[in-house]
Amino acid sequence: MRFTDRDADAAISGLVPAGPELAAVQRALSLMKETLITEPSPEEVSAHAARFAAAVPAPGAAPKVLSASPWRRRVAAVIAVATISGVGLAGAAAANEAAPGDAMYGIDQALERVGVLDGGTGERVDEAQKLLARDDVDGALELVSDSLESDGELEAATGLRNAALAVASNSSGDDVRARVSEMLQWMAGEDSRGTEFGARVSARARQLSGNANENANENANENASKGANENANKDASENANKDANKDANKDASENANKDANKDANENANENANENANENANENANENANENANKGANENATGDENAKRPADPGSQGQAPETPAGTDRPVGKP
Amino acid sequence: MFLLGPPHMANSADKQGEWCHRGAGGRVKALTLKEYFGSTLAAARTGSAWAWETIYRDLAGAVAGYLRGRGAEDVEDLVSETFLSVAKDIHRFAGGESEFRSWVFTIAHRRMQDGWRAKGRQVEVADGEYAGHAAENAWLGNVEREAMTEMSLIQVRAMISHLTVSQRDVVLLRVVGDLSVAETAQVLHTSPGAVRALQNRALRDLRKDLVGDA
Numbered sequence: 001m002r003f004t005d006r007d008a009d010a011a012i013s014g015l016v017p018a019g020p021e022l023a024a025v026q027r028a029l030s031l032m033k034e035t036l037i038t039e040p041s042p043e044e045v046s047a048h049a050a051r052f053a054a055a056v057p058a059p060g061a062a063p064k065v066l067s068a069s070p071w072r073r074r075v076a077a078v079i080a081v082a083t084i085s086g087v088g089l090a091g092a093a094a095a096n097e098a099a100p101g102d103a104m105y106g107i108d109q110a111l112e113r114v115g116v117l118d119g120g121t122g123e124r125v126d127e128a129q130k131l132l133a134r135d136d137v138d139g140a141l142e143l144v145s146d147s148l149e150s151d152g153e154l155e156a157a158t159g160l161r162n163a164a165l166a167v168a169s170n171s172s173g174d175d176v177r178a179r180v181s182e183m184l185q186w187m188a189g190e191d192s193r194g195t196e197f198g199a200r201v202s203a204r205a206r207q208l209s210g211n212a213n214e215n216a217n218e219n220a221n222e223n224a225s226k227g228a229n230e231n232a233n234k235d236a237s238e239n240a241n242k243d244a245n246k247d248a249n250k251d252a253s254e255n256a257n258k259d260a261n262k263d264a265n266e267n268a269n270e271n272a273n274e275n276a277n278e279n280a281n282e283n284a285n286e287n288a289n290e291n292a293n294k295g296a297n298e299n300a301t302g303d304e305n306a307k308r309p310a311d312p313g314s315q316g317q318a319p320e321t322p323a324g325t326d327r328p329v330g331k332p
Numbered sequence: 333m334f335l336l337g338p339p340h341m342a343n344s345a346d347k348q349g350e351w352c353h354r355g356a357g358g359r360v361k362a363l364t365l366k367e368y369f370g371s372t373l374a375a376a377r378t379g380s381a382w383a384w385e386t387i388y389r390d391l392a393g394a395v396a397g398y399l400r401g402r403g404a405e406d407v408e409d410l411v412s413e414t415f416l417s418v419a420k421d422i423h424r425f426a427g428g429e430s431e432f433r434s435w436v437f438t439i440a441h442r443r444m445q446d447g448w449r450a451k452g453r454q455v456e457v458a459d460g461e462y463a464g465h466a467a468e469n470a471w472l473g474n475v476e477r478e479a480m481t482e483m484s485l486i487q488v489r490a491m492i493s494h495l496t497v498s499q500r501d502v503v504l505l506r507v508v509g510d511l512s513v514a515e516t517a518q519v520l521h522t523s524p525g526a527v528r529a530l531q532n533r534a535l536r537d538l539r540k541d542l543v544g545d546a
Contacts, residue, residue, distance in 0.1 A: 008532050012506045024542045025535055028491055029507050035484040036397035036508050040389065048392075048412065049384035055419040056379040138450070158521040161442070165449050198521075 099130035100143060125188040132181045137164075144184060155198025160187070163205035365390060369429040377422050388415060391433065395440045397508040401488065402500060404444045414440040434518040437509055441501075441519055494541055499534035502527055 003021045011018040011026040014033070018026040040048070098104035124147035128140035141164050148157035163183050183204065192200060365372055365386065375383035392411055399407045417439050418425075425435060492500050498520075505516045506527075513531070517524045 003532075003535070005528065005532075008528075008535055011535060012503075012531065014507075022535060022539060025538045028538065028542055029503070031484075032401070032488050032491060033397070033507050035488050036401045036504075037393045038396055039393040045385050045389050045392075046381075048415065049381050049388050051412075052384040052388065052415050052419040053376075053379045053381045055416050056377065056422055057420065058379075059377070059423070141449075155521045161445050161449070165445055 099127040099134075100139060101131075101134075101136075125184050128184050129181060132177050132184070135177065137177055137180055140180065140184065144187070155195070156187075156201040159198065159201035159203075159205040162202070365429055369432070373422075373425075373432070376419075384415075384419070387418075391436055394509050395436060398437065398504050399440060399444055400485070401492070401504040401508055402444060403489075404447060406447070410440065410443050410447060413443050417443070430512070430515055431518075433509070433511060434515040437505060437511060437515075437519045491538070491541070495534050495537060496530075499530050499537070502530040503534045503538075506531060 003019060007019045007022050010016045011022040011029060014026060014030045017023070094104055124144050128144045131137075131140040131143065141160065145157040145160050148160065160183065164180055186204060187201065190197060190200060368386075372383045372386050376387055392415070395414060396407050396411045399410050404410055414436065418436055425432065427435070492503065495503065501520055502516055505511045505519055506513070509516075509519075511519065513524045513527050517527045520527065
């Protein structure tokens, strides 16, 4: 889709109808503006205006830009001599090591102003490193970005702020300190100044922002994976337990049934066998008894026959047969 | 496709008591002082209350709108801090109305970044809610106070959520701040060409989301 800069400006300004390509965008942007812009009430305007009016410094107290006049240079030279006499060279060296918040920092700045000590962004970066060592990340950033702005390095100052913002949004504690320190060290080592310096700081800020986002994404992925694994393990355990319980219950039921069936069968068989045996025995016994009785009876009958007096026509006794035999003996 | 119904802010002034809307009908246009700017600035430098009322009425709504659109927290506090800084440094300012507007938005932009940076350092808050989420929730505003506007803010958020941060800055400064391409470039410390490129890309992306084709 192509549209001209004029169409784009029309869509943005909302004052003239945009071309058909951007008509929908123009309507949406107008609604966005109506939604976001609110006008302060008269009461609020009065209250705030009074505060702001009171905050305006008196004209006499307004900071004046010092001009680099010959008189100023002469006064500066006098101050330099007086300051060095006062604090001595060792004192000046000690002051040079001071960072904001230190007792000697005022002297350090005074000596920088008169040119005895080096000032500028390089010096501020060194001081910022000291502040970082004291965990004062905000102080370090403010010191360097203010210094950059004073030097007219607006793009670099913005780049530094953006870099710090990106790092702070995605890191914490020592990590922020380390990354900001790394950024400041890199800036201190940069020789370029002006537009090139600003562009390089901005590029570095974008890189840092990209890394920070990547780290954040990595952490998010790690956490997500960890969470997913934990959940998976938990689910797996739960499922395993559930399945195990289910299987155990199932097995137990099956085994119980099986055992019950088995026992029942066994018992039934046993009983059946017992009964069968019993019956068989009983029958056998009965039969045996019957046979025995029968035999005995029959024998008894034989005995009786034997005991019966011999036929008067016969000579002698009938031969004796063993008792209990089924074969009747002595029968005629 | 986003829902772009009428804003729910038309009568919010009476309910909120503090902020009121410029009106739902028609295009909201920022006020400009034009030929009165010089005299107003001069009076503001002397601490004249009427001059500060004029400046605040002219710019506060747009500054608050820009901050709100960018998802800043404590918008009213940020606006107040911005104008306090303007008051303290008013003697150092040099330029016309266009430069003044750029300057005010530059301070607001910087205050917002400082606020995010301070917030970003506290990655996790006490109750375990991530700072980003807290900021996002706060972006929607105080529930009681913003009840009438919540839906509209959600719609705005949805509309610009696919834009990059730089695109959002450009669109909001251009549309809500009523800044020109050059003024926007000044606020963002970049070139007018870069602003125009970001603006055109943002419009293309917005159209794609709204209409559905490339």
